[in-house]
Amino acid sequence: xxxxxxxxxxxxxxxxxxxxxxxxxxxxxxxxxxxxxxxxxxxxxxxxxxxxxxxxxxxxxxxxxxxxxxxxxxxxxxxxxxxxxxxxxxxxxxxxxxxxxxxxxxxxxxxxxxxxxxxxxxxxxxxxxxxxxxxxxxxxxxxxxxxxxxxxxxxxxxxxxxxxxxxxxxxxxxxxxxxxxxxxxxxxxxxxxxxxxxxxxxxxxxxxxxxxxxxxxxxxxxxxxxxxxxxxxxxxxxxxxxxxxxxxxxxxxxxxxxxxxxxxxxxxxxxxxxxxxxxxxxxxxxxxxxxxxxxxxxxxxxxxxxxxxxxxxxxxxxxxxxxxxxxxxxxxxxxxxxxxxxxxxxxxxxxxxxxxxxxxxxxxxxxxxxxxxxxxxxxxxxxxxxxxxxxxxxxxxxxxxxxxxxxxxxxxxxxxxxxxxxxxxxxxxxxxxxxxxxxxxxxxxxxxxxxxxxxxxxxxxxxxxxxxxxxxxxxxxxxxxxxxxxxxxxxxxxxxxxxxxxxxxxxxxxxxxxxxxxxxxxxxxxxxxxxxxxxxxxxxxxxxxxxxxxxxxxxxxxxxxxxxxxxxxxxxxxxxxxxxxxxxxxxxxxxxxxxxxxxxxxxxxxxxxxxxxxxxxxxxxxxxxxxxxxxxxxxxxxxxxxxxxxxxxxxxxxxxxxxxxxxxxxxxxxxxxxxxxxxxxxxxxxxxxxxxxxxxxxxxxxxxxxxxxxxxxxxxx
Numbered sequence: 001x002x003x004x005x006x007x008x009x010x011x012x013x014x015x016x017x018x019x020x021x022x023x024x025x026x027x028x029x030x031x032x033x034x035x036x037x038x039x040x041x042x043x044x045x046x047x048x049x050x051x052x053x054x055x056x057x058x059x060x061x062x063x064x065x066x067x068x069x070x071x072x073x074x075x076x077x078x079x080x081x082x083x084x085x086x087x088x089x090x091x092x093x094x095x096x097x098x099x100x101x102x103x104x105x106x107x108x109x110x111x112x113x114x115x116x117x118x119x120x121x122x123x124x125x126x127x128x129x130x131x132x133x134x135x136x137x138x139x140x141x142x143x144x145x146x147x148x149x150x151x152x153x154x155x156x157x158x159x160x161x162x163x164x165x166x167x168x169x170x171x172x173x174x175x176x177x178x179x180x181x182x183x184x185x186x187x188x189x190x191x192x193x194x195x196x197x198x199x200x201x202x203x204x205x206x207x208x209x210x211x212x213x214x215x216x217x218x219x220x221x222x223x224x225x226x227x228x229x230x231x232x233x234x235x236x237x238x239x240x241x242x243x244x245x246x247x248x249x250x251x252x253x254x255x256x257x258x259x260x261x262x263x264x265x266x267x268x269x270x271x272x273x274x275x276x277x278x279x280x281x282x283x284x285x286x287x288x289x290x291x292x293x294x295x296x297x298x299x300x301x302x303x304x305x306x307x308x309x310x311x312x313x314x315x316x317x318x319x320x321x322x323x324x325x326x327x328x329x330x331x332x333x334x335x336x337x338x339x340x341x342x343x344x345x346x347x348x349x350x351x352x353x354x355x356x357x358x359x360x361x362x363x364x365x366x367x368x369x370x371x372x373x374x375x376x377x378x379x380x381x382x383x384x385x386x387x388x389x390x391x392x393x394x395x396x397x398x399x400x401x402x403x404x405x406x407x408x409x410x411x412x413x414x415x416x417x418x419x420x421x422x423x424x425x426x427x428x429x430x431x432x433x434x435x436x437x438x439x440x441x442x443x444x445x446x447x448x449x450x451x452x453x454x455x456x457x458x459x460x461x462x463x464x465x466x467x468x469x470x471x472x473x474x475x476x477x478x479x480x481x482x483x484x485x486x487x488x489x490x491x492x493x494x495x496x497x498x499x500x501x502x503x504x505x506x507x508x509x510x511x512x513x514x515x516x517x518x519x520x521x522x523x524x525x526x527x528x529x530x531x532x533x534x535x536x537x538x539x540x541x542x543x544x545x546x547x548x549x550x551x552x553x554x555x556x557x558x559x560x561x562x563x564x565x566x567x568x569x570x571x572x573x574x575x576x577x578x579x580x581x582x583x584x585x586x587x588x589x590x591x592x593x594x595x596x597x598x599x600x601x602x603x604x605x606x607x608x609x610x611x612x613x614x615x616x617x618x619x620x621x622x623x624x625x626x627x628x629x630x631x632x633x634x635x636x637x638x639x640x641x642x643x644x645x646x647x648x649x650x651x652x653x654x655x656x657x658x659x660x661x662x663x664x665x666x667x668x669x670x671x672x673x674x675x676x677x678x679x680x681x682x683x684x685x686x687x688x689x690x691x692x693x694x695x696x697x698x699x700x701x702x703x704x705x706x707x708x709x710x711x712x713x714x715x716x717x
Contacts, residue, residue: 097413203320616676
């Protein structure tokens with residue numbers, strides 16, 4: 001299981017409300033901290049808007065165990081099947097194998113001591129209860145802090161009901177938020193009565209604070225009092241707190257201008273975060289001009305209906321789930337929900353199209369961050385497509401268009417989930433389905449699942465030949481060649497890859513996939529002893545990638561060039577190339593590219609005289625391979641450098657010391673392993689440039705080092 005973590009472990013860096021904006025709750029905070037110190041499952045319950053998420057965030061930050069605190073926001077997750085994926089995503093894990101995400105989680109958490117915060121689970125309570133129960137049974141160092149409107153109802157659960165703020169704390173919050181938005185407001189009887197009317201519910205108080213820019217406390221109280229009397233027939237004192245919040249949100253909704261109410265309802269179609277461009281497209285029209293969206297959104301920000309967040313993908317916005325749900329009800333009531341969901345779908349189809357095209361450009365890193373940020377909305381668009389028969393072909397198109405994200409950014413498992421669903425559908429749109437088929441085959445190859453990969457690619461090729469789809473035929477042939485490459489059938493791989501590259505040239509196709517085919521062809525040449533041609537092919541790929549700003553495929557070309565430099569005895573150059581290769585692969589969360597680079601770095605390291613460090617790197621690689629699939633694809637050709645490195649290191653260290661170093665490396669999580677591989681400096685004088693026959697110890701690198709009888713077995717280390 002891979003241990004890659006994004007961020008420093010503090011709540012995924014994505015708190016629902018700012019920790020520095022915490023007001024009051026000191027007694028509750030102390031009690032919750034004590035509970036977290038004595039129980040493994042604590043659930044904070046309470047009505048929407050009562051401040052559960054903020055309190056949990058503060059308590060978690062103060063109770064962080066050895067391996068940190070990780071927050072999982074479940075409000076945007078609609079399908080219970082994606083609860084496990086949401087945890088894998090929040091923990092920043094990368095796993096290329098066919099294992100279910102549950103196994104990935106259990107393997108990662110097994111020896112850790114961490115606090116997992118599950119926020120907004122109430123619509124997924126059964127799936128969450130089942131998952132949490134199993135995690136707690138099998139992971140002794142795990143503590144779970146659940147945040148929702150109801151308990152999980154598990155044995156040993158300690159429920160922490162959160163009540164609204166007391167009057168003094170509610171007034172403090174109201175004054176604090178009002179000061180952030182406009183003229184200073186003084187404490188007084190009217191202000192305190194406003195807080196009593198709102199039952200001290202933090203969200204209701206914050207919504208009211210937004211009105212103090214335009215109203216005095218007295219005017220605010222009069223309007224609020226009239227609203228409550230009208231809707232409760234004078235029975236205000238008996239009003240349940242959840243009804244109070246609903247009234248407060250409804251009252252804030254009524255006080256919004258018509259355009260603000262309209263935008264509020266339309267924003268409810270987004271899942272999780274969203275950006276201004278998406279809002280301008282999805283929410284404009286029929287009463288709201290695109291040019292006016294920013295001004296209206298700014299008003300909703302000022303009124304705490306929408307929150308602004310700074311992320312790696314830029315400035316983004318979010319609605320609290322309670323506020324979003326209220327807007328969704330109004331959207332349904334207007335009869336405009338179906339149109340807005342279609343516009344949402346269309347925007348994210350367009351986004352995926354743009355990202356696929358821009359992947360082959362200097363903006364690759366930006367594309368990766370953008371898709372990562374938009375994943376909840378992309379999932380929502382896929383679900384919409386699969387739920388509407390007439391839109392199913394769009395689901396095929398969307399799942400296929402995201403190939404670069406599934407394959408290049410560590411999302412193979414989720415990509416396969418969607419691809420397997422969409423290829424089952426007979427939509428009558430052959431082109432979209434054929435693309436989904438070859439992408440499915442590609443994903444399965446990278447997962448080491450050869451039988452389904454072969455089936456998908458054969459079906460794609462047969463149907464492409466029948467329909468005359470030359471593009472799909474080229475891709476099916478290309479990926480079949482890739483499958484032959486990792487299966488050690490070099491002659492077939494070379495034949496298929498050459499044919500695919502010819503087809504690409506005939507149809508004018510040039511992108512990261514095409515260049516990857518050229519790198520794969522270079523690998524077949526290298527494995528068959530034609531290193532000069534392998535270098536020629538990869539130098540060509542490198543040049544084209546640099547012309548286009550492409551970094552992902554370029555990394556694989558550097559890997560082959562590094563292999564050639566090692567064979568040529570130019571060890572400093574090999575290390576420089578591999579350092580650049582590993583840096584790029586790690587940045588994209590491309591686990592396959594990372595582990596291949598670490599494996600070859602181990603061989604370069606032992607050739608430079610440090611057998612112990614080479615063994616440590618082999619141990620680190622062995623751990624990484626468990627998240628990729630079969631070690632070195634079970635390929636004798638890919639295994640040859642590993643076998644040579646191991647034999648050399650064992651000879652110099654002895655079996656016992658070699659095993660100790662491998663075990664040391666196997667304890668390194670991915671971040672630590674990559675850092676060690678990248679930052680290490682050698683004390684030994686680098687070997688001079690020249691033929692590397694001394695390094696190969698008589699082994700002919702043009703032939704596989706391992707016996708074909710060992711194919712399919714994992715190698716030592």
